[in-house]
Amino acid sequence: MMAGWLGSLLSAGRGAIPFALILIAWALATRAGVLPAMFLPPPGDVARTAWQMFQDGSLWINIGASVGRVLVSLVISVPLAVGLGIFVGLRRRLSPVVEPIAGFFNALSGIAWLPLAVTWFGLGWVSVTFILFNTIFFLVFYNTLVGVRTVPRIFEHAVRTLGGSRRHVIFQVLIPGAMPNIVTGIRMSIGFGWRALIAAEMIATSTGLGFMIYNASNFHQTDTILVGIVTIGVLWLLTDRLVLQPIERWTVERWGLVSSAS
Amino acid sequence: MDGGALGAGLFGLMRGLTVPALAILRHRSVLFLLVVAVAWASWELFLALTAPRRIDPALRSALQERTPVAVAITLGFAPENFHIRLFQSYGVVSGVRGTTVLVSRVSPEDLRRIARYYWVQRITPSDRARLPPVP
Amino acid sequence: MQRYREIASTWVIILAASIAAWSVGAATLPVPDYFLPPPGAVVSTFVELMAKGMLPTFIAESLRRIILAALLGLFVGVPIGLALGISRGTADFAYPVLNFFQSVSGIAWLPLMLIWFGFGERTILIAVNYTVLFPVIFNALLGIRSVPQHYVNALRTLGASRWRIVRDVLVPGALPNIAMGVRLGLAYGWRALIAAEMLVGANGLGFMIFNAQAFHLTARIMLGMGIIGALWVILDYFLLRPLEESTIARWGMVQR
Numbered sequence: 001m002m003a004g005w006l007g008s009l010l011s012a013g014r015g016a017i018p019f020a021l022i023l024i025a026w027a028l029a030t031r032a033g034v035l036p037a038m039f040l041p042p043p044g045d046v047a048r049t050a051w052q053m054f055q056d057g058s059l060w061i062n063i064g065a066s067v068g069r070v071l072v073s074l075v076i077s078v079p080l081a082v083g084l085g086i087f088v089g090l091r092r093r094l095s096p097v098v099e100p101i102a103g104f105f106n107a108l109s110g111i112a113w114l115p116l117a118v119t120w121f122g123l124g125w126v127s128v129t130f131i132l133f134n135t136i137f138f139l140v141f142y143n144t145l146v147g148v149r150t151v152p153r154i155f156e157h158a159v160r161t162l163g164g165s166r167r168h169v170i171f172q173v174l175i176p177g178a179m180p181n182i183v184t185g186i187r188m189s190i191g192f193g194w195r196a197l198i199a200a201e202m203i204a205t206s207t208g209l210g211f212m213i214y215n216a217s218n219f220h221q222t223d224t225i226l227v228g229i230v231t232i233g234v235l236w237l238l239t240d241r242l243v244l245q246p247i248e249r250w251t252v253e254r255w256g257l258v259s260s261a262s
Numbered sequence: 263m264d265g266g267a268l269g270a271g272l273f274g275l276m277r278g279l280t281v282p283a284l285a286i287l288r289h290r291s292v293l294f295l296l297v298v299a300v301a302w303a304s305w306e307l308f309l310a311l312t313a314p315r316r317i318d319p320a321l322r323s324a325l326q327e328r329t330p331v332a333v334a335i336t337l338g339f340a341p342e343n344f345h346i347r348l349f350q351s352y353g354v355v356s357g358v359r360g361t362t363v364l365v366s367r368v369s370p371e372d373l374r375r376i377a378r379y380y381w382v383q384r385i386t387p388s389d390r391a392r393l394p395p396v397p
Numbered sequence: 398m399q400r401y402r403e404i405a406s407t408w409v410i411i412l413a414a415s416i417a418a419w420s421v422g423a424a425t426l427p428v429p430d431y432f433l434p435p436p437g438a439v440v441s442t443f444v445e446l447m448a449k450g451m452l453p454t455f456i457a458e459s460l461r462r463i464i465l466a467a468l469l470g471l472f473v474g475v476p477i478g479l480a481l482g483i484s485r486g487t488a489d490f491a492y493p494v495l496n497f498f499q500s501v502s503g504i505a506w507l508p509l510m511l512i513w514f515g516f517g518e519r520t521i522l523i524a525v526n527y528t529v530l531f532p533v534i535f536n537a538l539l540g541i542r543s544v545p546q547h548y549v550n551a552l553r554t555l556g557a558s559r560w561r562i563v564r565d566v567l568v569p570g571a572l573p574n575i576a577m578g579v580r581l582g583l584a585y586g587w588r589a590l591i592a593a594e595m596l597v598g599a600n601g602l603g604f605m606i607f608n609a610q611a612f613h614l615t616a617r618i619m620l621g622m623g624i625i626g627a628l629w630v631i632l633d634y635f636l637l638r639p640l641e642e643s644t645i646a647r648w649g650m651v652q653r
Contacts, residue, residue, distance in 0.1 A: 014486070015493035022494075039513055097407045107633065108626030111592045111603075115610035115618045120432060195502045195585065199592035202504070203607075210505075214596075217508030225509050229501055236500030237493075289643070294635040337449075344451050344600075381450035 041223045049223040050230075058212075063231065065207040069129050069197060074190070077136040082182055085144025086175060095149055099142075106142040109135045110196040118204055128200040128208070135196045139189040140182070147181025148174050183251050187244055198232065313377040318386040325370045332356075332366035333373065334388040337381060352376060364388050431613040439623070442616040451605075456624065458601040459590060462525055466586050467579070470529040474582070475575055478537025479568065488542050495535045503528035503589045507596060521593045521601075529586035536578025540571030569647075576641035583637065587629055602628075 023043055029035065030042035053059035088098050113134055117127035155173045164172070201210025209228050216224035317325070324331045335349065341363050349355050352375070353368040366388070368376070377385060416436050423435035446452035481491045503524035510520045548566050557565070594603025602625050609617035 014489045017490060018494035019497075093403050093407050096404050097411055101411075104626050104630055107629040108622055110588045111595070112588075112606065112622050112625045114595070115606040116615070116622065118610055119613065119615055119618065192585075192588070195504065195588065198502065199504045199589075199595075202507070202592075203595060213505065213508045217511050220512060222509065222512060225512075229505055229509070232505050233497045233501045237497060240496065240500070290634075290639045291636050339449055342449065342451070344454075345449070379450055381448060 038220050038222055041226070046223045046226045046230075050227045053224075053227060059227070059231065062207060062209050062212045062228075063235070065125075066197060066201065066209045067235070069125070069132055069208070070190070070193060073129060073132040073136050073193065077133050078140055078186060078189075081137045081140035081185075082144050085141045085182075086148055086170075086178070089145045089148025089178070090170065090174065095145060099145055099149065102138065102142040102145055105134075106138045109138045110192060111199045114200055114203060123204050125205055125207070128197065128205045131200045132193050132197050135193045136189040139192060140185040143181045143185025143188070144178060147178030147185075150181075151177030180251060183247060187247065190239065190244070194236065309378045309380060312380070313374065316377045316382055316385055317373065318384065320387050321373070321385065324387075325373065328370050330367045330369050331373065332364070332388045333368055333376075334359075334362050334364050334386050335376060335382055336362045336384045336386070338383050339381075349376075431615045434616040434619065438616040439619050442614075442620050446617070446620070452620075452624075455600060455602050455605045455621075456628070458599075459594065459603070460628070462522060462601070463583065463587055463590055465522065466526045466529040466590075467583055469526050470533040470579060470582050470586075474530045474533030474578075475537050478534040478575075478578070479541055479571065481534070482538035482541035482571070483563065483567065485542075488538055491538065495531060495538065499531035499535050502585060504592050504596075507593060511597070516597050516599070518599055521590070521597050521599060524593045525586050525590045528589040529582040532582035532585060533575070533578045536574045536581065537571060540574025540578070541567050543574060544570035572644040572647075573641070576637075576644040580633070580637045580641055583632070584629075587632075591625060 026040070027043050030037075030040055050059070089095050110131065113131050114127065117130045121127045121130060151174050155177065156169050159169050159173050197208070198210040201208035202214035205211055206215075209232055213225045213228035216222070216228065321331060321333070330353075337345065338361065340361055341358060345363065346355055346358070349363055349365045352372040353365040355363060355365050357364045373385065376382060419433075420435050420437075423433045426433060443452070480487075481495075482488050503526075506527060507520065507524050510523050514520045514523070544567055548570065549562055552562050552566055590601070591603035594601035595607040598604055602621050606618045606621035606625075609615070609621065
């Protein structure tokens with residue numbers, strides 16, 4: 001593998017080729033008139049719509065709504081879930097019982113809560129944010145709980161033999177030992193949460209990227225849908241590059257985790 | 263395979279790997295799938311066996327003659343949208359009387375399919391049926 | 398023995414307390430009746446929906462769709478991922494575009510699919526299959542890429558052909574990642590299925606709970622939610638996790 005900026009430029013270039021091919025195929029297909037314009041508008045139209053939405057702010061409002069909900073939910077749910085997970089994980093009598101319950105609620109998390117949330121809170125951002133909260137919370141809570149419980153006892157015994165107190169055990173052994181699981185949980189919660197959000201926005205609210213594309217389909221505004229889809233993809237790629245990969249690099253360096261696509 | 267001690271050794275390793283792999287499969291997953299398969303098969307059998315009981319004898323001849331019939335399907339409860347939509351895929355739903363749904367233009371195969379539902383109590387010809395006389 | 402008795406008693410306490418709190422809440426909270434049906438209502442709804450034949454149909458429809466997606470993911474996604482991952486060149490080529498399409502989940506494509514195929518079974522299947530497929534392809538690719546080079550080199554020095562290297566080193570080495578990818582793909586897919594059923598209709602558990610909300614049949618919503626969660630727990634515990642664990646145990650080069 002060629003080192004340096006030339007190598008990474010070539011690598012990026014190679015990665016961009018499939019996108020270019022797709023764009024070309026798309027342009028050719030619409031030029032040839034294979035499908036009606038409503039089904040697949042030409043790339044030029046989509047670009048023009050995107051530019052328009054950029055300028056009149058409608059795209060930004062929706063991006064802001066979606067991303068904002070995710071950030072708020074992360075900021076509130078993650079510390080709560082990690083704290084609670086550690087607290088429960090330390091209680092030897094409680095954790096074996098709570099773990100399967102947490103696993104069940106973890107399995108349930110996400111869009112399945114939508115009808116209940118709408119019953120309780122009506123349509124709107126409250127229901128949508130509630131779903132995001134509980135998706136992120138249960139995922140991180142469960143992973144933290146499992147992480148704390150699966151730290152090998154031998155480490156704890158080692159610290160105890162060396163005269164460590166319970167506090168040493170908690171802060172020097174259990175919490176660091178659970179970190180890989182905690183970080184994995186946080187990473188996964190962003191993936192699952194983002195998807196639950198898009199689906200919930202389609203059904204239950206009137207702002208956000210999910211709403212934007214679902215609403216557009218009602219009016220057969222295919223170009224808006226495509227703008228939305230590309231935006232979602234780009235946002236995720238940015239999150240991956242700017243947030244998830246650094247986290248992964250940090251944890252791989254520290255605790256030898258393995259990369260996976262989430 | 264490829265000649266030589268090394269080649270035979272690798273091949274033996276491959277074969278050795280598959281036997282323990284099978285043993286692992288004798289695990290939760292396979293047992294679970296087996297149980298599910300057996301349960302499902304027995305349920306389907308039960309449905310097939312109890313189906314004929316639900317069809318009124320007056321319909322037997324229509325079944326044999328392979329003519330579409332108009333039937334009254336009696337359920338044990340007031341039908342919901344779910345059931346109406348289901349019957350709409352089998353024929354033309356012309357009305358609901360209490361716990362009975364009237365469906366016309368039901369083909370014999372569809373009639374048998376309807377009879378297989380365990381929640382259907384009875385299928386009788388509806389008044390607007392044109393049935394051949396009972397022998 | 399003492400531990401088991403402790404744990405069992407904790408279970409009993411927690412379950413009893415939850416049911417009690419739920420019942421009390423249902424009876425006393427100053428909210429409309431349909432906000433919080435008591436536990437008994439959920440049980441009687443279960444009996445009712447079973448007697449009416451609705452619940453088995455809903456469950457069967459959802460299961461059928463997820464199983465189809467799983468089969469497609471396994472038999473189409475895995476080979477594609479492996480093929481793309483074998484050489485560094487194609488892997489670099491495919492990685493960004495796979496990453497992009499995986500991040501745009503099937504549900505985001507649903508509005509477009511609604512325009513193309515309308516409100517029907519096909520739309521649901523396309524959305525769910527798409528959602529399952531990409532994580533599988535992606536992780537299969539990563540799996541093959543993650544096989545340490547010295548294993549490949551070892552076989553090369555022993556004179557193995559390219560095909561032997563693929564069969565004996567690359568594919569087994571990729572298995573833990575493949576299992577993980579299948580599990581992740583199905584996790585995403587199950588949720589996408591519920592969402593798609595809500596949006597498109599056409600029976601299924603998602604439709605059941607969404608429809609129930611329109612009629613304020615909250616007991617049905619809770620029942621449906623319970624079944625959705627329980628089905629995933631069962632699938633995961635009996636099928637997906639054992640498979641993932643056995644691949645790690647056998648061929649695991651994954652550091653955990």
